[in-house]
Amino acid sequence: MNKRISSPKTMQDVIHRHRFTLKKSLGQNFLIDENILNNIAAAAGIDQESYVLEIGPGAGALTQVLASQAKKVIAVEIDRRLEPVLRDTLQDFDNVAVHFGDVLKLDLHQIIAQECPPEASVTVVANLPYYVTTPILMKLLTEGLPIETIVVMIQKEVASRLQAEPGEKSYGSLSIAVQYIADPKIVMTVPKTVFVPQPNVDSAVIRLDVRANKKVKVQDEAFFYKLIRASFAQRRKTLMNNLMNNLFDKTKKEHLLQVLNHVGIDPNRRGETLTIEEFAHLSDALSRQ
Template sequence: MTKDIATPIRTTEILKKYNFLFKKSLGQNFLIDRNILRRITETAGLTKEMNVIEIGPGIGALTEQLAKVSKQVIAFEIDQRLLPILSDTLYDYDNVAIVHADILKTDIMQVMAEHFEDTTAPLKVVANLPYYVTTPIILQLLHAHLPIDTMTFMLQKEVADRISAIPGTKSYGSLSIAIQFYMKAELAFIVPKTVFMPQPNVDSAVIHLTKRKTPAAEVNSESFFFEVTRSAFAQRRKTLWNNLAVRFPEIKKQKDKITSELAAIGIDLTRRGETLSIQEFALLSNFLGKFCEQI
């Protein structure tokens, strides 16, 4: 029998052995195609000199492949029922640490210090993310200021499209900007729903995020910048002015002045948010930030 976990036969055997029942609330869909897993590790560009963080290892199918090609792996699993299964399936890999924790409520730096022998090694994040918690996890990792080089995720194709979208497209929005501000996003390949157990309703995609040396644009306040971008997409069919005036009502009394001064730097408030680049949003937020301070 093949050692790889990610086959229909081996996965079924493991699930039967432990009488495991899937929890829909945890978005549990296990990969049963080892070729897809190998493509994920290739996309991540892993070597034996690199440490890896994984989120949601399930029964260890991806974890197994990560352990084969990296230095050490820390896998965060929230479902306690999976811990004995992982101890069994990953028994042969002494470079894997399974941490029973919700990564959204965990001090990741502390966990890394406890489990990685070499915390100076390049750090990658690779995961098959549950659909229901994809965005919070990615944003948490971005804002935790971890020394991450790249992140490679398999997630719902629609979300992957939004993350990698460019201005002027239907998928482009505040999520695109929130991630591309820090990372370069590349949609690597599509994963059909037929390679999962149980089979989800939609296809997935693997996206590769590479950390920028510096953010995509210069902003006076990152928190205000993201507030402006979220406001600009509050109602996609409305103009920038209409959306921003709802969030920042103090600007309404000086519409003509604001419109004129922004037009001078190339920002037309009759445009919709989806047409602005990250750099244009930076100009807009820097201007509004100073303007609101002076009121």
């Protein structure tokens, strides 16, 4: 059995053996703590019937843990320089399929259809690069993929934003966009000391359970997203000012005031105080006009 690489020494040995240099531009921080790796798999509820999509396997430390517990692991890695490394570290597993490419550009529907039976639901598990966390999460949540659960290691600050409630400092457009589709819950925080190399900030593991039905119903989803983004464009400004500066022109001011009054939302409130239900109500009232 090939050695687990979830320790500083074995990870360094692998990196040295393959003369691999980590790229900061790709957010390559490899996790080297066996307990945390096992806890991530446990948080995702991985078992022998699970089909797992792992984004950014790196040198394969988390992949080894997932492959030992799941039916199949589909790993997507952007850095083709890691091909010989993964061939080495995953040589004892016949249930791992590695696809090289940018997950933001790949057709995940096609990859999942190729690697999984038609009726399979997929669990996403990943240690995501900090610089592309939001676009990757939104791709996973909005493309209608057969995903039930997402468990990802991300920057602690971003994890707090994902599960933030109205009125909290970290509540914003990302909170609403994610909670509209999934139910987020932080599983654990992770110190920066368990990575090679160490990142500048602490991390957190968050679990997102994709909702069978969206949290609220909206008539125009694209407009709903535009409304949310505009409402948080400048956090110190009122809802009215943000919408006038970022969504409507000056000729719409009276109309906007009428609609806000009609739905019972004070135009002097800030976006961070509105619930997702209030945004949905406002979105429908405005998109009907």
